[in-house]
Amino acid sequence: MNEAINFPGDTPIAIPSGHASLQGLLTLPARLSALVVLTHAGENPEARDDALAVVLQHAGIGTLTLDLLTHAEERFADIHHNVPLLAKRLLDALALIKQGMLLSELPTLPIGLCAAGDCSPVALRVAALRDHDIFAVVCRGGLIDLAGMLYLRSLAAPLLVLVSEEDERVTASNRRALRELACRQELKLLPAASPDSATALGFVARETVHWFFQHLPKLV
Template sequence: MAEPEQVSLPAVHGAGALTGDLTLPHDEAPLVVFAHGSGSSRHSERNRWVAARLQEAGFGTLLLDLLTDEECDRDAHGEMRFNIPLLTVRVLGVLDWWRRPVGLFGASTGAAAALGAAARRPDDVRAVVSRGGRPDLASESLSGLRAPTLLIVGGSDPEVLELNRRVAGKLTAPHDLHVVEGATHLFEEPGALSRVADEAASWFTAHLASPAPSR
């Protein structure tokens, strides 16, 4: 398995740099960028575990903190972690840095940022996966979404499940809503996160690893 490389990216709309862990099985591996949710970071054990499974499937992964260390230190009340426009711009900065089509994997509020970025850059984002996400927070951007989108929600996370069902009913892009029965918001139940990883790998294999469709 390839070893991660720590990378730094300029923080768009902010001072300092964003820090990420980039792992590439090979130079041409399609890349999945992880947009973490509120209260999480690139050190999240859940996202790192899913990333490892995607690497085994042949994908590169970038686990990136969308806030700088200084921003995290002063964001005591979480305003910046819920600033979806700011997080979206930061994801767009990643697309500018990588300069190749990617897949986006978003969790919680990070899913809203991923969807907003995908809607604004349809040629740069080939597929999106949301894990326990809040796609409703990107509702103003969803009409422009063209990337195939998979919404994964725990069956025992009723409020988030209902929000995802409402969003799925409005999407015109190719999409699917996958419910992991018995799983709560963090997918901590035995086997739940494995289901997430399997579904994500299948989605990215179908939509990111294959050639882009003609437009």
């Protein structure tokens, strides 16, 4: 991690992964007790991630908002569903974060993952692979079974799944997938409202912050 980290403050981060360079924004508040990586694939959920990141920061949690796709890739639908590729990219980002902590470029902090839509199974798979580094996971929407049965069954980090109460198909699929998990888990239904409404954003923010406060260590 060659960037000079602004603490407190915002630091744009470029993360090399294969032939791609991923763009992220690292924000560390002055009162800091944990780090949550918010992942998305493409621009659509970016505004919602930004709003959630602000709430987490006010709660004393640093955030890395990370796009797992390059701008050139966003127009190709198939890559949005490529769980192995996106998981590899998120693993590369986590490796860079851990390296920064080991080199004292970043504070040593417990890490959580937060993902939405197509990135939900990606975050679950990565948390299962990095079970010593990831302490809690929150997924909004998406089909978590796409992570793969092996990863569902080996996940150790507590998992919160948020699904719109209007999306019966996704809710039913995720309930079936959760039966395969041995870790602490919970599924909550989002109120029937636009994903960008104040009601929906407030519910997501409240439940997400509460989950991380419950399960990330060393929070005060």
